[in-house]
Amino acid sequence: MPTLTLTGDPDADRLLSDNPFALLVGMLLDQQIAMEVAFAGPARLAGRLDGDLTPATVAATELDELEARFREKPALHRYPGAMAKRVHALARQLLEEHDGDAAAVWADVETGDELRRRLTALPGFGDQKARIFVALLGKQCGVTPDGWRRAAGEYGEPGHRSIADVTDEASLAEVRAWKQARKAEARA
Secondary structure, three states: OOOOOOOOOHHHHHHHHHOHHHHHHHHHHOOOOOHHHHHHHHHHHHHHOOOOOOHHHHHHOOHHHHHHHHHOOOOOOOOHHHHHHHHHHHHHHHHHHHOOOOOHHHHOOOEHHHHHHHHHOOOOOOHHHHHHHHHHHHHHOOOOOEOHHHHHHHHHOOOOOOHHHOOOHHHHHHHHHHHHHHHHHHHO
16 A cells, blocks of 8 residues: 555554554544544554554443543544544444454455445445545555446545545645635535
8 A cells, every 4th residue: 555645744644554444543533623633543542552553452442441542632533432432333343344454345345336335334434434535545545446436426536625635735735725615615
């Protein structure tokens, strides 16, 4: 997998690049907070779990303890309790359905629609989040099953629309500008 540059923090980006579970957790946290903060969250959580960010470790952590780790200052998310529950549920589901291998979610998919369906079956992954993650996998991680761009919808198109298009500070600024324009359109 290539080295991602989503956070501006080389250590956090390395974890996202090397650990598929961290990448899923980052996407899960990407809600109601800045994208780069969400995707830096897995590295911060790993530090609070003694460097061991795996589905097995997270699932074995009592939910109250995991919530406490999310709430430590600075909190990992604007909604630490809810996100701790979602991350815990994600870890448990990956253990139960994919033997704890997060990459198994996308490793053998034949179509983009199948990939999107697998992602929407994960806790906390609605259709839009799944589409963005399909685009991230396709644009930056080499996961390109037939029809992946169609399955990603507008996020699969060229341009700067989501975290899938962030490769440096300039592209992050372009994604932010696109999102702000979309919000302004929705308000009008």
